[in-house]
Amino acid sequence: MPVVFRHKGFRFLFFSNEGNPREPVHIHAVKDGIDAKFWLHPVCVAYNDGFDAKTLRELVQVIESNVNDIERAWDEHFG
Template identity: 40%
Template structure:
């Protein structure tokens, strides 16, 4: 479960056994979780984040998308 970034208490990561899924990142804070597809920045799943939090997180993902995709490719060998 490589952590890619910690921002304002949010952990941006991907799970090591997610082979076969398109590149994405999970964002965890407290008991909340968000899953974001990296290619189009679409929200795959939201468990607990308010809309304004999702919007702020999506901005951070957009800023770091290239490095997140590179980390995904390095880890999964694409």
């Protein structure tokens, strides 16, 4: 599971074996055993395993600021 970047203790990553066929580009934000998944187009929560609404809003903003880096990492990893 490649970590694309870190921010305030969150790891932003994707899973190499997630979905068959592969799901559209997305990113997971993980911290303290809690995971949330975000679609990139548009950036929105796909699922949330326990973050509060304020945290989710902050994560959306961070992801929006890093969409190009996330897409580049996705393309490099999955070809």
